[in-house]
Amino acid sequence: MEVTLALAILLGVGFAAAKLGQLVRLPSVTGYVCAGLILGPSGFAFITPELIGDKLAHFNQIALMLIAFGIGEHLELKRLKKTARTVFSIGFLEAFLAFAFVATAIFLIAFFLDLGPADWVLRHYLALAVLLGSVAIATAPASTLSVMREMRAKGTWTTTLFQVVAIDNGLAIMAFGIAASLIRHFGEGGSGTALGGCLISLLEIAGSLLLGVLTGLIIAYVGSKIKRRSEMLTAGLALLLLCGETATFLDFSPLLAGMAAGFTIVNRDSRDVRFFRTLNSFESPIYVLFFTLAGVHFNLKEFAVAGGLGLVYFFCRAGGKNLGARLGAQFSNALPSVRFFLGQALVPQAGVAIALIFLTESTPELQIYTPFLTPIVLAGVFLAELAGPVLARQAVVKAGEACIIEPCPAKCEEGQHTTTDLNPESVQLIPWSWEKLVPPVQQEGQVIFGAAHMATVAGLARMSTIIAHHHNARPCAVRVIPKTLGRYYGELQAETRLLFAVETAEVKNIGYELNTAIVQENNVADGILAQAESTKTFAIVLGHPLQGTHKEFEKVVEQVVCRATCPVIIVRFAGVLHTEHILVPVTGSEDIIALKDIICALGKVGEHRITLLGVLPSDEREEDIDAARKKMESWSHAVGLDSCVCSKVIATEARLEAIVEAAAEHDLVVMSSTFSQGLERIVFGSLAENVAQHCGKPMLIIYSPNSQRT
Numbered sequence: 001m002e003v004t005l006a007l008a009i010l011l012g013v014g015f016a017a018a019k020l021g022q023l024v025r026l027p028s029v030t031g032y033v034c035a036g037l038i039l040g041p042s043g044f045a046f047i048t049p050e051l052i053g054d055k056l057a058h059f060n061q062i063a064l065m066l067i068a069f070g071i072g073e074h075l076e077l078k079r080l081k082k083t084a085r086t087v088f089s090i091g092f093l094e095a096f097l098a099f100a101f102v103a104t105a106i107f108l109i110a111f112f113l114d115l116g117p118a119d120w121v122l123r124h125y126l127a128l129a130v131l132l133g134s135v136a137i138a139t140a141p142a143s144t145l146s147v148m149r150e151m152r153a154k155g156t157w158t159t160t161l162f163q164v165v166a167i168d169n170g171l172a173i174m175a176f177g178i179a180a181s182l183i184r185h186f187g188e189g190g191s192g193t194a195l196g197g198c199l200i201s202l203l204e205i206a207g208s209l210l211l212g213v214l215t216g217l218i219i220a221y222v223g224s225k226i227k228r229r230s231e232m233l234t235a236g237l238a239l240l241l242l243c244g245e246t247a248t249f250l251d252f253s254p255l256l257a258g259m260a261a262g263f264t265i266v267n268r269d270s271r272d273v274r275f276f277r278t279l280n281s282f283e284s285p286i287y288v289l290f291f292t293l294a295g296v297h298f299n300l301k302e303f304a305v306a307g308g309l310g311l312v313y314f315f316c317r318a319g320g321k322n323l324g325a326r327l328g329a330q331f332s333n334a335l336p337s338v339r340f341f342l343g344q345a346l347v348p349q350a351g352v353a354i355a356l357i358f359l360t361e362s363t364p365e366l367q368i369y370t371p372f373l374t375p376i377v378l379a380g381v382f383l384a385e386l387a388g389p390v391l392a393r394q395a396v397v398k399a400g401e402a403c404i405i406e407p408c409p410a411k412c413e414e415g416q417h418t419t420t421d422l423n424p425e426s427v428q429l430i431p432w433s434w435e436k437l438v439p440p441v442q443q444e445g446q447v448i449f450g451a452a453h454m455a456t457v458a459g460l461a462r463m464s465t466i467i468a469h470h471h472n473a474r475p476c477a478v479r480v481i482p483k484t485l486g487r488y489y490g491e492l493q494a495e496t497r498l499l500f501a502v503e504t505a506e507v508k509n510i511g512y513e514l515n516t517a518i519v520q521e522n523n524v525a526d527g528i529l530a531q532a533e534s535t536k537t538f539a540i541v542l543g544h545p546l547q548g549t550h551k552e553f554e555k556v557v558e559q560v561v562c563r564a565t566c567p568v569i570i571v572r573f574a575g576v577l578h579t580e581h582i583l584v585p586v587t588g589s590e591d592i593i594a595l596k597d598i599i600c601a602l603g604k605v606g607e608h609r610i611t612l613l614g615v616l617p618s619d620e621r622e623e624d625i626d627a628a629r630k631k632m633e634s635w636s637h638a639v640g641l642d643s644c645v646c647s648k649v650i651a652t653e654a655r656l657e658a659i660v661e662a663a664a665e666h667d668l669v670v671m672s673s674t675f676s677q678g679l680e681r682i683v684f685g686s687l688a689e690n691v692a693q694h695c696g697k698p699m700l701i702i703y704s705p706n707s708q709r710t
Contacts, residue, residue, distance in 0.1 A: 009046055011285060013039060014292040028150060029143045029291055029348070033385045036295020047296050060354075061254070063290035065244040066283050067352070068255040071141050071169055072212075072262020073276050074162035076617075078588060083160055089332040090160070091167035094324030094346060095137045099175070101320035103133030105312050106376075115309075116372070128369050130179045131360070135353050135377055136317040138172035139165045143348035143385065146287060147392045154621045155401035157337045161345050164325075166259070169352045173255050176356050177201045184365040208252040212260020213683060215243040220265050220685075223275055224656075233278040255352060269674075269687035270656040271587075273618070277653050294350055294385070297378060309372075310379025317380065321346040337399040345395040348388030349381050427459045427546070428576040429506075434606035436511030437469050445473040445536035446515060449543070450528060451503055452479065456543035459577045461503035463569070463700065464541045465510050470601035471538040476515035477503045480527030483520050525559035537566050538597075544572040561675045561703045569598070570701040572692045576667075582610045583666035583697075585659045587687070592635060594672040594704040602670070603641040612636065613662055614649035625649050656690050663695035670700045 014035045021031035039047045080087060107129035110116060116124060144165050148158055181201040219236050226232045243261060244254040266273060325343035328334075357377045360366040396402050447468040449460040457477070464475040477500050500516045507514040517534075521527035532540055540560060545553050561568045582602055586592055602608050614628045632647040652658040663669050673688035688701045 006047060007289070009039065010036075010289055010292045014288040018288075029146050029350075029389045030386055032288055032291035033295040033350075033382070036292040036297075037382075038295075039292070040296030047293075059286065059289045060293060061244060062241065063283075063286045064352075065240055065254060065258045066279060066286060067141050067145075068169075068258025069240055069262040069279070070145060070276070070283075071166040072216075072259040072264070073266050073273065074159070074166050075259070075263045076266045078267075079159060080163060083156075083163065086329065086332040086334040086338065087160060087163045087167065090325050090328035090334070090338075090342065091164045091171070093328035093331070094164070094321045094343065095168055095171045097324035097327075098136045098317050098320035099133040101316040102136040102313055103129040105316045106132050106309065109309065109312060110372075117368075124368075127179075127183045128372055131176070131183070131366075131369060131373060132313060132376060134172060134176040134179050135356050135373075136313065136320070136380075137168060137175055138349060138352040138356065139168040139321075139346050140348035140350040140385070140388065141165050141169060141352070143291075143350055143389050144345065144392060147348075147389050148396065151393060151396050151402040153396045153401045154619060155399075156335060157342065157399040157401050158396065160334070160338055161342060164342070164346065168346070170256070170259060172352060172356065173253050174201075174205055177204055177253060180360070180366060204252055205256060207250060208247055208254075208256035209260045211243060211247055211250070211252060212257035213264045215239055215257065216261040216264025217683065219261065219275060220268055220270075220272065223272055224270070224690075229274060229278045232275055233282060236275045236278070237282070264683060267684055269685045270654075270690045271617075271687070272654040272656060274653045277618070291350065291385075294354060294381070297354070309376045310383065313376050313380035314383040317349070318347050318384075337401075341395040341399045345392040347384055347391050349384040353377055353381055427456055427573045429458050429462070430576060430578045432462070432506075432509050436509075437465070437605065439469070439474075439512055440472045443472060443474045445471060445538055446476040447471065447473055447539045447541065448476040448478050448517075448528070448531055448537060449503075449541035450479075450524075451477040451500065452524070453543060453545055454502065455546050456571070456573060457503045458506045459573060459698075460541055460543045460571055461506040461514070462510065462577075463571055464539075465507050465512050466605050467539050467541070467569070467598065467601045468512070469605065470597060473536075473538050474515050475507055475512060476517060476531070478517045478519060478528055478531045480519050480521050480524045482522050523559075525556045525563070528556075528560055529563055532564065532566065539567045539569055540564055541569045541571060544570060546573060558675075558677060565705050567594070567597070567705065568703045570703070572699040572701065574692075574696050574698055577698050578667040579606075579608060581666045582608055582668045582670060583613060583659075583663050584610060584670045585613045585615055585655075585662070585691070586632070587615050587655065591672040592632070594702055595670060596639070598670060598700065598702055599645075600639055600641065603639075603644045608644055610641070610645045611662070611666065612645055612647045613659070614647070615655050615658060616649060616651045618651045618653040620651045625651055655687060656694065659687075659691050660695045663691065663697050666697065668698050668700070669695060670702070672702050672704070675703050 014032045017035035017038075018028035018031035021028065021034070036047075037043055041048070107125055110128060111122070111125040116128070144161065148161070178201040181204075219239050222235050222239070223232055226235060240258065240261065243257050246252075247254040247257040262276070265275065322343035325346060326339060329339035329342060354377070357370075357373050360370050360373055447464045449457075449464040451457045451460070461475065461477065468475045479500075500514065504514045504516075517531050519527035519531050521530060528540060528542075531537075542553075542557060542560070557568070557570060579602065584595060584599060586595075599610060599612075603610055612632045614625075614632055616625060616628060620628075626649075629647050629649040632649070636642055636645040636647060650658055659669075669691060671688040671691060673686055676684060676686070688699070692699045692701065
């Protein structure tokens with residue numbers, strides 16, 4: 001049969017079977033598997049094993065990379081932090097019990113009934129049991145994703161399910177890799193130690209993760225340069241498939257590499273997940289082929305031989321996952337819906353399990369176990385794919401997170417944003433036209449700003465004075481003079497009034513008196529911190545240089561942020577510094593906490609209009625979006641800023657693009673940022689810095705004390 005005709009039959013029959021299944025309330029995945037059973041050797045034999053192996057196998061590889069990549073999307077650290085205890089408790093307990101139940105039962109039955117070849121000894125039965133136990137850990141991400149998408153499920157239960165499934169498959173891949181490596185070392189013709197086998201497995205895992213992270217960074221970079229989704233799909237898919245083939249060539253795990261790539265993209269600070277969404281329109285026919293081909297692999301003759309052990313495998317795995325999920329949820333005080341209904345949604349098993357047993361066929365030391373592994377796992381998978389999606393569908397309905405609301409139409413994908421040159425020759429400052437500020441009778445403490453660059457000091461002086469006014473403190477301009485100046489230091493101190501003329505005039509025009517300080521230190525950061533430690537300091541304000549010494553400035557920022565005990569505010573100038581309309585993007589409650597003082601300082605001066613822009617993931621429910629907006633409105637009321645603060649919440653696939661678009665209608669952008677450096681900075685990036693590079697507006701970037709990423 002020609003491949004084109006085979007594809008047409010697989011897609012057509014799979015689609016028809018899914019539609020028939022939906023009439024009796026069966027998930028589409030079950031229909032695909034049944035279609036494959038009818039088309040394969042157990043049915044009408046339209047699709048032969050030769051055709052599967054030689055011509056259609058690459059569709060499985062594509063599907064597995066898409067599945068692994070999709071798993072990575074649900075390992076977002078910000079969300080995991082909220083449910084970390086629940087997710088890891090459930091994930092590890094249900095994985096361990098599934099492994100233990102299956103491995104113990106298979107070993108006892110196979111060993112005492114002497115089901116293996118005549119030359120098998122104890123270690124062979126142990127190896128078979130451990131391999132099957134490792135495979136049992138895996139949960140079908142594609143089946144689960146398919147059912148949840150079909151039911152349009154959203155909520156805490158659904159998010160927890162996706163995260164547990166992702167952890168499941170990561171643990172399964174690692175456990176199987178370690179088990180296979182140990183068996184290779186101790187099987188016939190094998191050599192080495194247990195430590196050597198474990199080290200090789202760990203190196204393979206580390207290599208897979210590193211390759212995936214690198215691929216994710218490249219996809220994120222390419223995606224930031226492309227606006228059209230069609231181009232994004234082409235470039236991203238090419239890189240993802242190249243990652244999978246490279247992993248195979250290097251004897252790494254393509255599944256782990258795909259997961260790491262998805263994990264990297266979703267955890268970058270800019271969080272551009274448009275590539276995940278573009279894949280949604282592409283992966284549907286691939287998934288139909290994958291599950292239909294999985295059904296083709298099921299041979300009822302082999303099922304008859306291994307049916308008994310397949311049933312044992314299926315029930316032990318299902319029991320272990322249900323019990324483990326319930327115990328883990330109870331241990332972590334999870335919601336009742338998670339405690340009672342999550343376990344049954346973990347029953348589906350297909351892609352990862354099939355991929356793992358196929359690995360044994362290409363490994364000489366493991367081929368002796370293939371005649372037992374393949375029929376047992378396929379029998380268990382067949383039962384899991386028949387019953388699992390049905391159970392998962394029932395579970396999401398019982399959990400109350402099934403939704404049939406149609407998604408909103410996608411926004412125009414052809415729009416493009418232009419960038420503005422962020423390095424003007426000098427800062428243009430709108431003259432202060434509001435009423436002068438009235439300093440309090442008693443001023444305690446200071447807000448200091450660096451006065452190294454004459455082109456920026458006036459803008460820094462204005463922002464520092466506004467912040468100082470909020471804290472009943474005084475603005476203080478600091479210049480750090482190298483100790484090598486020696487005898488000239490005294491003369492500089494005597495000429496302080498001339499050195500600080502520009503900033504003194506700006507502060508006086510606002511209504512305040514400026515404190516000044518010249519600090520003698522060879523290291524600029526040491527000088528700024530020394531002045532901050534001299535008296536109570538509420539904030540340190542540093543201005544990004546307009547040209548020249550950017551790398552030196554970044555070193556100063558790094559040192560100051562790491563050691564400062566007060567907020568550090570970086571001012572990035574672009575165009576005209578005007579503060580009447582202010583945009584404050586918020587990606588989480590921690591941003592509101594970090595930005596509270598600066599928002600209050602700006603809101604209580606002049607005629608500022610502040611927009612709090614809540615930026616949520618695109619899959620958030622309408623009620624969650626409304627709740628987030630009400631929470632921000634409640635906060636602005638609590639701090640007395642109702643009259644000048646407007647709260648908006650949007651759900652978006654691309655944070656950076658959404659914020660840049662909103663910034664076009666404002667004069668100033670204020671954002672919180674988490675400080676990171678080295679490899680961590682390369683992998684996760686900085687949303688605030690990306691916005692600064694693209695929005696063409698003045699920005700305040702606030703680093704809270706000890707704001708290193710945790």
